[in-house]
Amino acid sequence: MASTYDVNGIPTVTLNTIQLLTGYNYKKWRNQVDFYLAMNQNMDLCLTEDEPEILTSESTDEEKKHYKEWHKANKMAKNVIRTTMSDTVRGSIEEPDLAMDFLYAIHDMYRESDKAEGARLAKEFNDLKYTGTGKVREHIMKLIEINAQLRDLNMGVTDDYVVHTALHSLPNSFSQLRTSYNAQKEKWSLKELIAICVDEEDRIRKEREPSTSVNLVEKPKKKYQN
Template structure:
């Protein structure tokens, strides 16, 4: 069978011989069921512990979180957009405190695109404030 000849020997030897292609694919799939559960656990831990560090940019941070959610979708685990918005908000550092409080006081809920745009805008404002603060601390330039 052509499929078996293209598979790594380690995997090929672990799968019983099958006549039909579909049976062979099912046997391969069964070999990876356990690893899917382990991947879900790994992704959950990664998603829970990831925090925005300020180095890569808030947009990249949000994109990483969305990518993790997309991996869950591939394993038949759905995470709603509303939950993801709140989850991302909790992953933001304390500098975003007033921003998060402002969001929580609003009646409307943001979509991911709105969250991303607002976070990027907030990040720019925070960086601008930090540079102004640094200028004031250093005093006037001569």
Template sequence: MDIDLALRQEQPAPLTADSTHDAKRDFESWDRSNRMSLMIMKHSIPKAFRGTKSEEITQAKSFLDDLEQHFAKNDKVEMTSLITSLMSMKYKGQGNIREYIMEMFHIASKLKALKIELSKDLLVLMVLEKWTLNELISHCVQEEDRLKRDKIKSAHLVSASKDEGKKRKYQNEAVKGPAQKKQEQVSNNCYFCDKPGHLKRDCAKYHAWRAKKGLPELPKAK
């Protein structure tokens, strides 16, 4: 049985005493498909997404049509709400102007999803129309000052971070005792001549000593 038969075909003519065997078979197939489709849809779709008249509908195709109209009404309500919000938005003189403008573009993107697309030029015009020339200049000056303050604040944070790193380095040096410093200095000295600046394998005196003792020459370090 094709469950979606009632969604693809119109309801056959009602049966009468003169209906043929084929007509009865077609009607029964459609009726069974219609009842199954309605049952599945009503159990699958929450009531919140359906119209109030959906319970009275007895045909699966009509049920889907009613559902589509219900969503179309909801889209219109949302559309009206978004347009109203966009038109009534006003900068209150507090916060980031950029965030305020981005919020307008965010609403415009929601309208675009509802198939109402506003051009960027129109959005820019809507932004500018909300202020007089003096207000716009004043807001631009405020925004420039805010950006400068943020830049100075960032520079202070970077400088403070560097100073903190130097401070920790000096503290670590101060914590080291004379014995530890001497040990570090000794570890950097040649183990043969006890002079800094080279390792034992590179020590000229060590090589001369080995030659004097008749020891084989060491391979040169690569």
């Protein structure tokens, strides 16, 4: 979303700054579209009010005006929705007459996609193990990143559970650290977890380094004859 603000301090969103709807960014896209429609030319009229009845010879000027405004808003809203979708997504959804039905159709499609994506991410989160390849910091950051994606799908876990999962995803060389954590009452934040694990990794690495000692052999002194 754009970081610019209007004279009243309200963040502004332009059509070009709406995130293109592609794979699994539905929630962000929907929030930006809703905000844009609400803040521009009353385009959300077609989303907040029911479609007006067909005009008749007895319709009042006010009803005619409302009818025109509502259908104009519907047309503009559909255009915003359509132009902020990737070609692939647009081609997979049949476009209805009403903008609200258009949004419902997109929501239904991504509700099923969210379930599949959530299941995949949850499995990756639980199966991810640190084998010693790379750095432990990157491993924990990967767990945090996966959980952030799960939270976008309303399927994430607490930071405490991330700490628990991260510690049990480490190899046996970190068993002393796990024992220490389980024995104490205080819980670690994610930042503390990373810092402590990095220190422990350095300690383990230093213990495994072969010790080198330099044996200094004193050379025998030469005897000089007078």
